[in-house]
Amino acid sequence: MGDPPGVQDRGPAPADAVHPDTPSAVLPDPEAPVSPGELPAFDLLRSLPLDALADFARSLRPVRHRDGDRILVQGERAPGMHLLREGKVRVEAATEGDVVVPLATLGPGEGFGEMSLLTGEPASASVIAEGECVTLALDRAAFNDLSLRHPQLLRDFTAIVSRRLRVLDEAFAASRAKERDVTRFLQEDSSGPIPVLVGREKTTRDLDRRVAQLAASPDPVLLLGERGTGKELLARRIHASGPRAALPLLSVDGDRITETQWGDSLFGDYHRRDGRLHPRGVCTMDLAEGGTLILRNVESLPPAVLERLARYLDREGAGGVRRRDVRILATHSGSPGGGGAGTGVPRNLPPALAANTVSIPPLRERKRDIPELARHFLEKHGKRLGIPGRRLDDDALGKLVTHDYRHGNVRELEEAIRRALVLSEGEVIGAGEVFLLRPGEEGGGKGILQVPRSVVASVLRTWPGPLRWGVAAFFAALVAACFLAPATAAGEAALLLVWGVWWPALALSFLLLGRVWCSLCPMAFAGGFAQRLAGGTRQVPGWIKDREPWILAGGFLLILWIEEVTDMRNSPV
Missing domain, CATH: 3.40.50.300 (P-loop containing nucleotide triphosphate hydrolases)
Structure with missing residues (x-):
């Protein structure tokens, strides 16, 4: 473990002594002497020759630690290096703000404190026993003596420490990158234009x-x-x-x-x-x-x-x-x-x-703010949806001003404007495209307004644009089959789908789903597509919109009359 503690050069300690600078209460374990054969199991000693391992075994001192003992203390000088023989320890470091950050958990075969043998620096992290554990301690004097007799030992330790420093540098770099990401997130959350208060009240x-x-x-x-x-x-x-x-x-x-x-x-x-x-x-x-x-x-x-x-x-x-x-x-x-x-x-x-x-x-106490708020939300969501330039007619604005907004105040007004933008087809939004909760109606009931925003966003990505193309292509295929191959199996299937399935389903959809079909209707889509191809920008005249129910009823009666006169029921094509 790459902790850089320092040790005091006091010479080899007796096998049964407790080092006075050791932060934890350590108990010597003389009944378990160190054997050279067990040392290759430690990563730090694996490359040493047999004669060096024998000298190393004679210099190591078994020490038993109780649960919670602090074997190394961050910022303090330590007696030397430890090889973990039994049990496990945790490594943690405290930041300047006294936040304790866990770094690692070490088990048998791993070591820590080797930097103290090379640098003499205070420990950069604390090592704490988790349950009883046994370490093999090596103090600085013993290490210096071993280095003189086995020069390759110092070279191997230097290489190991260098590798650990490189790993630590990478870990700290990743930590700094994560800190920068968090800081950037916090700054993005607080950056941007200052929110404005809209209104004239x-x-x-x-x-x-x-x-x-x-x-x-x-x-x-x-x-x-x-x-x-x-x-x-x-x-x-x-x-x-x-x-x-x-x-x-x-x-x-x-x-x-x-x-x-x-x-x-x-x-x-x-x-x-x-x-x-x-x-x-x-x-x-x-x-x-x-x-x-x-x-x-x-x-x-x-x-x-x-x-x-x-x-x-x-x-x-x-x-x-x-x-x-x-x-x-x-x-x-x-x-x-x-x-x-x-x-x-x-x-x-x-x-x-x-x-x-x-x-x-509440918004109902500042009605004069509603027109300006409505224009603000039209501009905001119009740009986001890619349909700028929409405006409210007098009836729609009057409907917004007379509402009491007891269910959501400004948020309720914003949602009404956003829905109106999605539903509108022309540049002018009418009162029929503005939906608000009625007075006395509970806002917590079930309905489309309670659908999670993420679900609404995913549906709006496919509704009605891509679905309109699919429905138009399907109906184009039905019309082609009815007129080009009326006597074939495909033509008969197309006739069955039009008159036996589509017409009854259309009538039921108005009763069960409202005007959902209108957003997918291939006739309206084909008309709008043809108008865009022709570069036309003319809107439906107001006198037609005002008489829309009568025109629809008249058209439906005209279809029934044509069916009777032409015997279309018996020969649809």
């Missing part, structure tokens, strides 16, 4: 001025508001407008932070050793060091985590550990003056957090 403008004041302060902030009012966007704006803008920004949901007997993912898991608390790994607060942490739904945090948060905000470390430099911006789905979750600030919220609150009014 006085309350919105006042809110923007309040954000500018909070951005310059390091104090924690509690953002209150109903679901979908833009609490996280406001928190990101506070971060992006302040002095920590170039530092990490993390956002975590209180619902996902759970308490265990060892700790939590927010402040970390800790175990006590040598009277001190040592973290088991990297936690969220470590990743957000120096930057900002957005705690969404802070009311959902477990009581023990809320207690740690209160101690942190009171300028103490959580549980007696080092305090990080992280600004806390918390969101809560309540309003000032309430008494419970969903209606106000909970009583057990940390006082330092509840003392600095910002209340975001």
Whole structure:
């Protein structure tokens, strides 16, 4: 193991002595002398000749270690090198932030501390016994004597150490690359343009001025508001407008932070050793060091985590550990003056957090913001979907303004605009393409709005574009079979599919699935495709759209009349 501890040159120690500098309590094991025959099993000694192995065996001292003994201590000088004869040990190193990083677990046949024989440097890592184990110890004086009698020993050790250093350099390079990746991720999460507050209401403008004041302060902030009012966007704006803008920004949901007997993912898991608390790994607060942490739904945090948060905000470390430099911006789905979750600030919220609150009014209380928000979302999602330039007609805008948005506020408005863009075919979006939850309708029921976003995204990649081409090709083949080969088996099968399957299925689809077929209809697709080929940009006249039901009914009656006059039922082709 490539640990560079140093040793004091004291000469060979007696076989039954305990070295005074050894950090662990070691017990000599004189009943198990070292045999030259067992040394080739150790990687470090495999290349030595027999005479060197015999001298090496006489210089090694068996030492027994108890569970938890620290055989080498990071940063301290060590008595020498150890070869692991029985049991296993773990190797770990502490960072500058007192985060203990596990490096390796070693078993019989492996060695550690050989760098101390060559460099005299303090140990770069700690080696701790896991259960009882036995090592074969070699101090510096004995190694120097062996090197004089067997010069190849020094050469072999130097080669082994060089290989281990190369492996360590590669491991540290990979660790630094991973650190850079994490840093880049954190910076990407906090980089980009500063989020904007859209709206003309006085309350919105006042809110923007309040954000500018909070951005310059390091104090924690509690953002209150109903679901979908833009609490996280406001928190990101506070971060992006302040002095920590170039530092990490993390956002975590209180619902996902759970308490265990060892700790939590927010402040970390800790175990006590040598009277001190040592973290088991990297936690969220470590990743957000120096930057900002957005705690969404802070009311959902477990009581023990809320207690740690209160101690942190009171300028103490959580549980007696080092305090990080992280600004806390918390969101809560309540309003000032309430008494419970969903209606106000909970009583057990940390006082330092509840003392600095910002209340975001619901969208139904700032109706004048809706037209500007709608235009903002049209531009945002229009560019993303590749259909810029769409606008709302007066009826659609009136429908949006009169809605109460009790189910999702600004988020509900944004989803309505996004769906309207997907459903619209012309440049002007009408009221019939705007779908909103009706007053009194529960938003938690089953329906397409509850489908996971990832599923919707995958469906939109194939619906309706590629499917339209497939349906059009299939119907083109049916028409060709009906007209070009009416008396053949293929023609009869095509007739059966059109009149026996497609027509009944079309009628049932309107009852069961609504206007799903309209998005796949080959006639509409063929018309639109022909118009694009001709370079036409004319839209359907408004008087036709206004009389659409009557035109459809008239066309259907005309088809029935033609069937009766031409005897199409008995001879479709």
